Amino acid sequence: MHLNLHRKSLAVSLAVLLSSVSAASIAADVKPAVDTGTTNNSQVVNVTLFLRLHNQAQLEDYIQQTVTPGNPHYRQFLSVSDFASKYGATDAEIAQVQSFLKQNGLSGTVLGNRMAIRTSGTLAQFSAAFKAPIHTFVSKESGRAYHRPTQSLILPSQLSNSLLFVSGLSNEHKYSPHIVKSVDTKPAGASANRALAGNTLAATTSNAGNPTATGVPGQYTVGDVANFYNINPLYAKGINGKGSTVAIVTLSDFYADDATTYWTGIGLPTKANRITKIAVDGGAVIDGGSGETSIDVEQAGGLAPFADILVYHAPNAGNGFTDAFMQAVVDNKADTISTSWGLPEIFNFAALNVDGASITDTSDAGDLQTFHQILLEAAVQGQSTFAASGDSGAYDTVRPLGTGTAPGDFNAPLTVDSPASDPYITAAGGTTLPFSYSFRSGPTKSIDKESVWGWDYIQNYFDKYVGKGAINLFSTGGGGGVSVYWRQPVYQWFTNGIQRSEKKQTLSYNDPTAGWQTLLVLPGAFQGRNVPDIALNADPETGYILVSTVDGGVQAGWGGTSFVAPQLNGISALLKQSTGHRVGFWNPQVYFLQNVFGYGKYSSFNDIRNGDNWFYAGKNGYEPGAGIGTLNVTNLSLFLSSF
Incomplete structure (x- = not known):
């Protein structure tokens, strides 16, 4: 069904996007x-x-x-x-x-x-x-x-x-859920302050401020998040999410007891009976993605421990995702909504099956437009929305399609994730916190400053000290880049560091018979929406504990932007309580604050100038890796409360 593109979307036809080869002519040839x-x-x-x-x-x-x-x-x-x-x-x-x-x-x-x-x-x-x-x-x-x-x-x-x-x-x-497990690492000199014995979280012996924190990379909790991003002063004032409601939109059901086990295990007092499940289109099932939902609830509900939690779950197929998100919006009970699921944006230009099964003409980009309308409604109702930006660095197709040069392989164009790429949602990116590490028999190395998350630092380590080709981590890291569908929104017009799409980007497939075939030619130098907006720690090497029955109970060494989206969700619930009203659409507000007040002691943001996500490097100002930076939540609350 051909439908016109939104006036602010990319004004280019599918014929241009598929300028090298028509979708119909290659549908039977691409991993049919x-x-x-x-x-x-x-x-x-x-x-x-x-x-x-x-x-x-x-x-x-x-x-x-x-x-x-x-x-x-x-x-x-x-x-x-x-x-x-x-x-x-x-x-x-x-x-x-x-x-x-x-x-x-x-x-x-x-x-x-x-x-x-x-x-x-x-x-x-x-x-x-x-x-x-x-x-x-x-x-x-x-x-x-x-x-x-x-x-x-x-x-x-x-x-x-x-x-x-x-x-x-x-x-x-x-x-796909945006969650990643750590590599085989040993944080150098770190003694686990929190023992992981079976399915029991032992007592904290060192917390560096917040009583529920561990201070141990790979075993961080929501208390550590509070330490890193200056949330504790809000807690000291009694700001705990009371009177706020957070919603999680997910495509896997979960065991609610996982969340209560997590909160109890780290010694976090929470509101009782706070989780409500809402099944949409028959609801989701308990499956391999259930740990994702556990993360979302544990993190959002842990940072806002007295907020109510609504979990909208739907089947991971067809209209399940959009229906679940729309239900959260049309119910209008949640002040803030997050999701940690996504799909490469370019899959909406041509319906390239995640299994590589086919390419079909979907020039109306229906899911992109549908999500856009849903997010517009959320914004005008004052609901803050957040989406994980992905865990495949600057190359979002790598996780679903893989990459390589052999017959049957795809290449890896610079791409972003949807719905995070929509200009009316806050895209959650990822960083790596300072820590020391070693792998196998290699020496100890350190990251001294919070950096854009990209596992090329581990790739380089293995190549140098373990053996070149011993491991392939391309392109695990915080999702980020430039949309080639959505135009640059007004709130990014005056932000230092905003970029255009790179030239000569294509999605190509090495057909076993015909050789390399160009499937999509992506627009170069397109003035598109830049992703992400805000980042927090997401590297599994400096990652978190989770409790997931499906994944075996208490687990350490988990990360991904799946942690960041619900963390921003919980933070937004705190801000709703601290300001006395819904925060509304974050992006115009946070970009304005960063543009006007910049970085520094009293800023709401920490500039990320190190690391990269395999392409976009940390630098002064905005970069498509960590956005405008990480948060100083108490300062952000003060700014929002002063208006």
Whole structure:
């Protein structure tokens, strides 16, 4: 279904993006999936019809007003009903869609934001309604089976202007959690102040300030985060998240007892009975991603120990992710929302299956546009939103696709993660804290200053002291770079260090028969949205303890930007309490503070001038590795409270 791009998105057609080779001509050649024919027509699926917003330019202008001190609408956030009446679909548009559904034996429920209609039915019904066969495919690489339409959807002309995207007819894509385990390291000279005995956290013997901290790299807790980023003065004033609600949007269910075990184990008093699970589209299951959800709840709820926690979980397929995020927004109970799941942004230009199964034309970039509308609603309602920027450094396709030069391999273009790349969400990047380390029989080395997280420092160590080629860590590190879809937002216009996309970037595949094939040509020198915005410690080598039943109980040496997104979520809950109101959309506010006040003792930010994420190096000001830097949370609270 061809849909026009948003006025602030990249004004370039898919024909340009696929300038070297058409998607249709290579679909059968790129690690092809086997089309096994029509899928099970009786299978019932949930489908969401997303409706276009009205007056979007006015909406964006009003969002800016809500976070501009001195403006009459400063912090005058809208309710869901106000949003729906001002910007949602009209009665006539909704009636047209409902009529279309009824004609095809379907019925739908209109959400309160008037942005979406949820329906369910058999694949046969949807295939007939949208005049698109739906087939089952099996990836030759992984053996995973999935279904999707074999051609673009066809809609009645009267719906073409009101309908943005139809989501849920394909379960091809799988989003990834942004979590990483440490390499085989031994922090030099570190004696574990917190013993990990079975599934029990032993008592802290040295905490360097916060009583729940350990001071041990790889075994850090939320108490250490409070020490690193100056949160303790807020706790001393009784700021603990009371009266705030945080939401976690996730694609795996989890054991809630993991979080309570973590908080109890580190000696952290918390509000009782604070976790509520909300299943969306039938909910997610306990699986290999459950540890991700445990992290999110433990970290957000640990930094804001008396905040309520809502966990929105949905299946990791089809419309599950967008539906879960939208439910958190349309419920409007959470003051702040985070997710630690994502997908390379460029996968939305051409639907490149994560298994490498196929490439199909999706020039409407439906998921990008859908998330954008959801995030606009969150912003105007005053809900702060955060997303992990990824753990593949500057090359976001490496984790899902791999990289190499052999037949069957992909190259690695500079790419960013979605939804973190959207200009209306705060992208959470990663750093490495100062520490000393050694690997195997090698000497002790040290990182002296907080740095952009990229494991090339470990790669170099192994190459020099253990043996070149003994390990390949490319390109593990904090996600960051330049979007080639979303244009640079106004809040980044005056920020020192903002960059344009690099030239000569392509996504290419080494076909076993035909050799290297160019799949996507990415725009060079594009003035795109820079990612991330804020960073905190994410390197597993200076990482954290987590409690996850699925992963074996108490674990040390975990990291990833999956920790940073929920940490910012919990910090935002503290700021809501300290300021007495919702903080709203962070980005215009934090960039303004950094642009005006810079760095220093009284700044809200710490400049990150060392390290790199395999391409973008730390330096004075902004860099696509750590953003505008890490936080001084107490200073940020003082600034926000003064307006």
